Amino acid sequence: MKSVRKPSNQELRTRKDLLTAASRLMKQGRKPTMDEVAQEAMVSRPTAYRYFRSVDALLGEAPVDAAVVDPTQLFANNASDDPEARLLEAEASMHKTVFENEAHLRVMLANSIGRDLSDDSVPARQNRRMPLIEAALAPARDRFTDGDYEKLCAALALIFGTEAMIVFRDVLRVDETTAREVKSWAVRALVRAALR
Amino acid sequence: MKSVRKPSNQELRTRKDLLTAASRLMKQGRKPTMDEVAQEAMVSRPTAYRYFRSVDALLGEAPVDAAVVDPTQLFANNASDDPEARLLEAEASMHKTVFENEAHLRVMLANSIGRDLSDDSVPARQNRRMPLIEAALAPARDRFTDGDYEKLCAALALIFGTEAMIVFRDVLRVDETTAREVKSWAVRALVRAALR
DNA sequence: ATTGACATGAGACATGTGTCTCATTTTTCT
DNA sequence: AGAAAAATGAGACACATGTCTCATGTCAAT
Numbered sequence: 061m062k063s064v065r066k067p068s069n070q071e072l073r074t075r076k077d078l079l080t081a082a083s084r085l086m087k088q089g090r091k092p093t094m095d096e097v098a099q100e101a102m103v104s105r106p107t108a109y110r111y112f113r114s115v116d117a118l119l120g121e122a123p124v125d126a127a128v129v130d131p132t133q134l135f136a137n138n139a140s141d142d143p144e145a146r147l148l149e150a151e152a153s154m155h156k157t158v159f160e161n162e163a164h165l166r167v168m169l170a171n172s173i174g175r176d177l178s179d180d181s182v183p184a185r186q187n188r189r190m191p192l193i194e195a196a197l198a199p200a201r202d203r204f205t206d207g208d209y210e211k212l213c214a215a216l217a218l219i220f221g222t223e224a225m226i227v228f229r230d231v232l233r234v235d236e237t238t239a240r241e242v243k244s245w246a247v248r249a250l251v252r253a254a255l256r
Numbered sequence: 257m258k259s260v261r262k263p264s265n266q267e268l269r270t271r272k273d274l275l276t277a278a279s280r281l282m283k284q285g286r287k288p289t290m291d292e293v294a295q296e297a298m299v300s301r302p303t304a305y306r307y308f309r310s311v312d313a314l315l316g317e318a319p320v321d322a323a324v325v326d327p328t329q330l331f332a333n334n335a336s337d338d339p340e341a342r343l344l345e346a347e348a349s350m351h352k353t354v355f356e357n358e359a360h361l362r363v364m365l366a367n368s369i370g371r372d373l374s375d376d377s378v379p380a381r382q383n384r385r386m387p388l389i390e391a392a393l394a395p396a397r398d399r400f401t402d403g404d405y406e407k408l409c410a411a412l413a414l415i416f417g418t419e420a421m422i423v424f425r426d427v428l429r430v431d432e433t434t435a436r437e438v439k440s441w442a443v444r445a446l447v448r449a450a451l452r
Numbered sequence: 453a454t455t456g457a458c459a460t461g462a463g464a465c466a467t468g469t470g471t472c473t474c475a476t477t478t479t480t481c482t
Numbered sequence: 483a484g485a486a487a488a489a490t491g492a493g494a495c496a497c498a499t500g501t502c503t504c505a506t507g508t509c510a511a512t
Binding site: 091166167169170171172173174185187189190210211214215217218219221223224226227228230231232234238239241242243245246248249250252253254 | 287362363365366367368369370381383385386406407410411413414415417419420422423424426427428430434435437438439441442444445446448449450
């Protein structure tokens with residue numbers, strides 16, 4: 061049993077400074093050096109390595125500024141219970157933040173994909189899209205069978221995230237408006253299929 | 257106008273040796289060093305850099321062994337004109353090669369995503385999935401409006417490729433069988449929606 | 453066979469990563 | 483305030499990337 065020491069205020073501050081410094085530098089769309097992040101955070105390089113075991117780990121935890129909207133907040137003033145309408149709204153919000161933070165998200169995604177499978181130096185990827193999808197579907201949850209609900213959620217996850225943006229940009233090479241249209245169309249098609 | 261010299265046989269051989277050496281090493285799921293690739297190809301490191309401007313460029317061009325099936329070959333003995341049946345077959349084939357070459361494809365995808373937008377050191381990503389999708393839809397092409405056809409193709413591209421595998425594995429953390437079921441379900445839903 | 457063109461190899465260099473040691477500061481506790 | 487504990491900084495290290503220079507090999511044509 062490993063005893064977990066409570067981090068001191070100083071440690072928490074240093075850690076936070078490193079993360080925000082990394083965020084600031086990543087907004088330029090370039091993968092910053094550990095030295096650059098350390099300098100930006102006014103900290104020495106060894107100290108940076110004391111808090112994060114690699115640049116990738118640090119960059120992987122650096123927060124995206126325009127974080128995904130809080131689901132409860134997004135649907136607070138939207139009285140509709142229609143899953144289609146709610147999903148389209150969620151998708152619009154997600155689409156906006158993904159395309160606005162393309163450079164930052166590219167760096168993070170590249171780091172999380174490229175790791176060796178047995179490499180725990182980069183923290184497990186967190187899933188911001190499922191809470192959003194589930195919140196959008198919540199009012200109509202009982203209109204789906206369990207099986208359909210699971211499949212719908214998973215299929216929507218393919219469409220909502222950064223990976224879809226990569227496909228549109230790098231593989232399909234279409235503009236953002238087209239991407240938006242395709243995603244809306246697909247969301248509608250999927251939710252209708254799940255509703256029978 | 258830059259004059260283009262025809263590469264000598266020796267040059268073609270060296271280039272090919274480097275690529276196949278990279279492929280061999282990448283099958284281990286590890287991103288090999290330029291030194292390792294050079295040694296495996298029995299070539300010095302500077303020579304490797306004479307043919308590829310970076311490890312990423314070399315790795316990005318290294319062929320995936322089980323390349324995507326040739327569309328014409330896949331549908332040769334399948335007399336069905338039903339777009340749904342053909343798409344499901346294409347998806348099955350794509351799914352197999354993607355999941356069998358997961359490690360290799362992860363390296364390639366990470367390299368192509370992470371590059372700076374103005375960086376041409378990594379060759380532009382090639383699109384192997386659209387020919388497959390279009391071949392699957394070809395017999396029924398006139399059953400779709402132009403708009404629906406475009407949207408269907410783009411939406412299917414989100415489901416067919418390596419990126420979807422990443423979502424299933426890293427974000428959803430589901431097994432391959434589940435991934436397969438979700439993809440089949442989504443393909444059916446989308447093609448039916450496009451058919452009205 | 454000899455020459456000239458060209459592919460290659462040996463090795464050095466500048467930079468980034470990640471780790472280490474040791475000295476110095478800063479915090480914390482008494 | 484003074485001592486113990488802990489965080490930090492300075493600087494070195496081994497290794498990978500990517501770029502040089504220069505010497506050597508190899509091929510083709512006369």
